[in-house]
Amino acid sequence: MKAIRGDKLRGHLETMVLAALQRGEAHGLEILRRLDAVGCGLLRLKEGSLYPALYRLEAAGKVEADWEDQPHGRRGARRRIYRLTSKGKRELAKGRAEWASFVRIIGAVVGAQA
Amino acid sequence: MNDVILRELKTVVERAVRPVRATMTRKRRMREELLAHLTAVFEEEAERLGNEQAALEQAKQRFGDPGELTTQLQQAVPRLCRCRSILENMGYRPSEPAWHLAVRHFLVMLLIYSLWLPMMLAFENNWEIPGPVEAQRIIALVLVGAVLLVALFNVILSVVLAPLLNKIGPVLASKRRGRISLVVLCGLAVLCGLLPHFTGVGAAVLFILMARQAVKQWHYQADWA
Numbered sequence: 001m002k003a004i005r006g007d008k009l010r011g012h013l014e015t016m017v018l019a020a021l022q023r024g025e026a027h028g029l030e031i032l033r034r035l036d037a038v039g040c041g042l043l044r045l046k047e048g049s050l051y052p053a054l055y056r057l058e059a060a061g062k063v064e065a066d067w068e069d070q071p072h073g074r075r076g077a078r079r080r081i082y083r084l085t086s087k088g089k090r091e092l093a094k095g096r097a098e099w100a101s102f103v104r105i106i107g108a109v110v111g112a113q114a
Numbered sequence: 115m116n117d118v119i120l121r122e123l124k125t126v127v128e129r130a131v132r133p134v135r136a137t138m139t140r141k142r143r144m145r146e147e148l149l150a151h152l153t154a155v156f157e158e159e160a161e162r163l164g165n166e167q168a169a170l171e172q173a174k175q176r177f178g179d180p181g182e183l184t185t186q187l188q189q190a191v192p193r194l195c196r197c198r199s200i201l202e203n204m205g206y207r208p209s210e211p212a213w214h215l216a217v218r219h220f221l222v223m224l225l226i227y228s229l230w231l232p233m234m235l236a237f238e239n240n241w242e243i244p245g246p247v248e249a250q251r252i253i254a255l256v257l258v259g260a261v262l263l264v265a266l267f268n269v270i271l272s273v274v275l276a277p278l279l280n281k282i283g284p285v286l287a288s289k290r291r292g293r294i295s296l297v298v299l300c301g302l303a304v305l306c307g308l309l310p311h312f313t314g315v316g317a318a319v320l321f322i323l324m325a326r327q328a329v330k331q332w333h334y335q336a337d338w339a
Binding site for chain 1: 130146148149150153177178179182189212232245
């Protein structure tokens, strides 16, 4: 199966991040690991791109974050741990409904039902 | 991970974050978080590949193009934060000569008073449009009188306070800060406050604002410059 690259993921990244955070709070790398696991290694996202999406979600009140207590690794900086807010949960439900409708309609147009 | 690798990783992060127009606090948060991510990716790759140089290349590739990331980070910065960063840029920067700050303050004061004083005079005139003689009087008053006096006040303060901050700034930003910095800051603020009337209060407020800005800048220089 062909990998799905960043430009195709861009419009859906925020909903995907919300879905990954539904499984529990996580830092950026852990979110990417969750996405990668669900996407069977076929999601090819430039990892830096995750953070602008997280900042947008945070500014919109859909996620909240705290710095971890201890710096990561021997020389590393601190990571931020993100979690879903109630607004984020509502937004995720809305995103799922929109996605289902999108797949249904476009699937019918191109003749490839999911 | 050795220092060379860490510097390489910091350079990648810095290339992405430095051009972003945002407040220093926000950019510091971005830097720290992105570095934490990149460090973790590097460690993961080093363990997998068993070669630090190859791991570094792989980490950079996974991270993506810094220029592209700058654009995305900029889009994620709220408008208010962008405006605050403009104000921050007007403030104190330890690396620049004091006269740069003085000139900047002069120009800001010129702008503020050019707007404020005509408004005040118009208010006193019951918002009537002034005649040509009156208009000339207002312009003369704005340009020669209040603006120059207040700007001069700021220029002197900038020239006096900036070198002072250059001396105590590294202490304020060091790990020994806390009590020392608080005592130094309060002492200087009180000294400024002893100046007559509003001059003293203005100087104290200006000094505290400049010190706050200086600490952020020194933190940045210590970690990233």
